[in-house]
Amino acid sequence: MREESGAWIAMHEEDARLVKLMRGFGERAHRDFQSEMLRRAGAPALTLEDGARPEPPAQPDLELRDGDLIDLPGRTLRAIHTPGHTPGHVCLFLEDAARLFTGDHVLPDITPHIGIYPYDRDDIDPLDDFLTSLDKVAALGRTEALPAHERVFDDTAARAAEIRAHHEDKLIRLAAVLAEPLTIWEAAALMRWNRSWEDLSPMLRGMAAGEAAAHLRALETRGLIRRLPEVDPVRFVAVDS
Template sequence: MRTRRRAYSAQRPADLGGAVWSVPVPIPGSPLGYTLVYAVESPAGPVLVDAGWNHQDAWTALRDGLAACGVDVREVRGVVVTHYHPDHAGLAGRVREESGGWIAMHEADAAIVRLMRGMPVDSHREFQAEMMRRAGAGAEAEAVRASERPDPPAQPDRELRDGDLIDLPGRVLRVVWTPGHTPGHVCLHLEDADRLFTGDHVLPDITPHIGIYPYDRQDVDPLEDFLGSLTRVAGLGEAQALPAHEEPFADVAARAAEIRAHHEDKLLRLRDMMTGDAAEPLTIWQVAERMTWNRPWSDLAPVQRGLAAGEAAAHLRTLESRGAVRRAPGAPGDPVRFTATSQ
């Protein structure tokens, strides 16, 4: 797979012009390597787009990287978090402590943060294990009980909705709600420069994780939401994309169309696979085992298999909503199973 990701050691803070800077912030132990945090200057002080992982090395990189761009972290006006994941929201609380600024996040992700902050670690592990068991996992369901959970991010001070303008005097930075990767993921359109901060929604070479949690929910369809969000972003035209990973790139509309085509192809291949195995209803876990990932299933750790199952569940849910697969009858408490329809 081609990627524009370079080693974190090769990254440097960059002046992107138009009073916008990027600062690479490391993600310890992650193949993603780093999050690109952006600083947008205004007459009333800079606003950050995302903040990075909550780790001392990441904090040092953020503070010193901003300083290299002429931005004192103590003068930050606020942090807009594109979504609640720890490599984006983790340091927002520390920036708030240093600067007295605000944290803003879409209301749907703010609700998830409240839930996470109110859930004890042991309860979260039990939830994860039961979710995996319902998907048809074996020993992996027990393995997650021993896994560590990152600390939940800080609760935001401001909750955003689609179309809101960020408090950034002298600039026009508008919220574009793009659910899919998370329920409250947002892109941010810097309208005075026709630039789009895309978070994880549109990346130049890789695609974001789209999953359902719990895996067997029927009241949501995050992949269909994501596809709709891609269409919406494509409607913004050839704006320059400023993503949270890899590097900035031109023509966000073209890349959004590529990602949509990738998932539509993946849905077709999954439908064909389910048709081939039509005599045997499959659990979500069995479907995930049969799908193609960036590494063989046997090489994936239990947590990575759990993420793969979440993505398999999201694709199955979209096929279900389109009438291509259905849930097979089963006894209460049994893992949910899917089978192809006759259409």
């Protein structure tokens, strides 16, 4: 699209850093990394061969930071850093019209995928990032949302509050099943999705496991669960078990 239109691509510096890393990985290295993550999550062996690497995104022409104004003549469009779906996800706030391009951060009917980031680091908590970012867009007041999926809708703040409550409920339910140690894969199979675990394709099960991992990390950060030491694949259990 850039080549055909002459347009420029802007991206938050955190996602630009991730894209550079992704583009530096070869196909074999990427698959080995993904396979190792799935193995440590407790996925069955056959799952490790499923799925192909998507083409990495284009490297951006412009790197953004939180609060930057976008060069849009006659309008006031501001970048709002909202990590969660990706470490550098941004919403774009059209301040002169109280409209928010919410991307994959706030959607009207479904909840965005919040999983462990590609090339994960243990010091990052994507779900906590996401919940904090929901509060951030809610603080903008009542805005019309223009999302990356589904439809335009009113009152971003109200929907952000609903999504936050959804994840808090999910955390409570997940903590309740961890009286016994579980792998990430086993935990994902016990969580609620938009269809039964048995009906999810291998790719969707992998995405569900990534989301389960993000919820487990949030519970671990809050001090409600712990990972068992020197266990492979990794297992988590409630702190009082």
